[in-house]
Amino acid sequence: MSITLRRDVRAGDPVVVRDITESTGFFYTEEVGTAVELVEERLAKGEASGYSFVFADDGGRTIGYACFGPIACTKVSFDLYWIAVHADGRGKGLGTILLDESERLIREAGGRRIYAETSSRPLYEPTRAFYLARGYREEARLAEFYGPGDAKVIYVKEV
Amino acid sequence: MSITLRRDVRAGDPVVVRDITESTGFFYTEEVGTAVELVEERLAKGEASGYSFVFADDGGRTIGYACFGPIACTKVSFDLYWIAVHADGRGKGLGTILLDESERLIREAGGRRIYAETSSRPLYEPTRAFYLARGYREEARLAEFYGPGDAKVIYVKEV
Numbered sequence: 001m002s003i004t005l006r007r008d009v010r011a012g013d014p015v016v017v018r019d020i021t022e023s024t025g026f027f028y029t030e031e032v033g034t035a036v037e038l039v040e041e042r043l044a045k046g047e048a049s050g051y052s053f054v055f056a057d058d059g060g061r062t063i064g065y066a067c068f069g070p071i072a073c074t075k076v077s078f079d080l081y082w083i084a085v086h087a088d089g090r091g092k093g094l095g096t097i098l099l100d101e102s103e104r105l106i107r108e109a110g111g112r113r114i115y116a117e118t119s120s121r122p123l124y125e126p127t128r129a130f131y132l133a134r135g136y137r138e139e140a141r142l143a144e145f146y147g148p149g150d151a152k153v154i155y156v157k158e159v
Numbered sequence: 160m161s162i163t164l165r166r167d168v169r170a171g172d173p174v175v176v177r178d179i180t181e182s183t184g185f186f187y188t189e190e191v192g193t194a195v196e197l198v199e200e201r202l203a204k205g206e207a208s209g210y211s212f213v214f215a216d217d218g219g220r221t222i223g224y225a226c227f228g229p230i231a232c233t234k235v236s237f238d239l240y241w242i243a244v245h246a247d248g249r250g251k252g253l254g255t256i257l258l259d260e261s262e263r264l265i266r267e268a269g270g271r272r273i274y275a276e277t278s279s280r281p282l283y284e285p286t287r288a289f290y291l292a293r294g295y296r297e298e299a300r301l302a303e304f305y306g307p308g309d310a311k312v313i314y315v316k317e318v
Binding site for chain 2: 030031115145
């Protein structure tokens, strides 16, 4: 595996993002749709969309990506909207590579606080452990946010 | 004062919303711009924008408004994005009228949890008191979210 990171967003990336997010088994259909919408908005509006991307290409195939951007009306806060690795590419540290590169780019863009949100459902235990192991701390939980018994967990990291 | 509430969004409303939000002294220029963008997006995309509005008209003049919508990827959670009354119309209970009507419409649309966010700065003490007095409870604080010493306070109410 020889990974190349790229920031430019291409016409084929909405399909790529759909394929990656669907393969993970972590996202509802509606969430996959939202992930794809952010890529489409980026293609339509460019940087003005507020969404930046990092894609991980393994040869000709894109097997993971992250999406982040500045939070409106804040000074130095950024949201990490999505980070996902294709089921075929898991267990190889790609999530960490994508997160490290996202943090570097956020810092370069003036960001100093990164927020990541996920669900409290058991399915997301690995996701929560992933953030905690990489210097994020849990700052808040919004009970029942996503649905019954399904809280939103908000992580933050200063960079 | 004879107040009429309306839900339809008109071509002149971006200017109206700019005028109202600027008059309050509560919002930064960037925030006023964001408030106006939501109206423009509603005019461009209709209900598909995800933004619903209630405007309070006093005769021919619009003197307050609220903006809310469902939160993507949640079952019954709604965001109250904006609620503002023109400086000329304050102290007459218009905020409460707008909030009551927003809550009614959210419930009608299937919403059961309403989230409202504001800043921890002293300027917003009346805003925080407004929510607390109307059945909202503080669920979380994100320290330094907006800027140094400026936390995001998240309120929630079940409806």
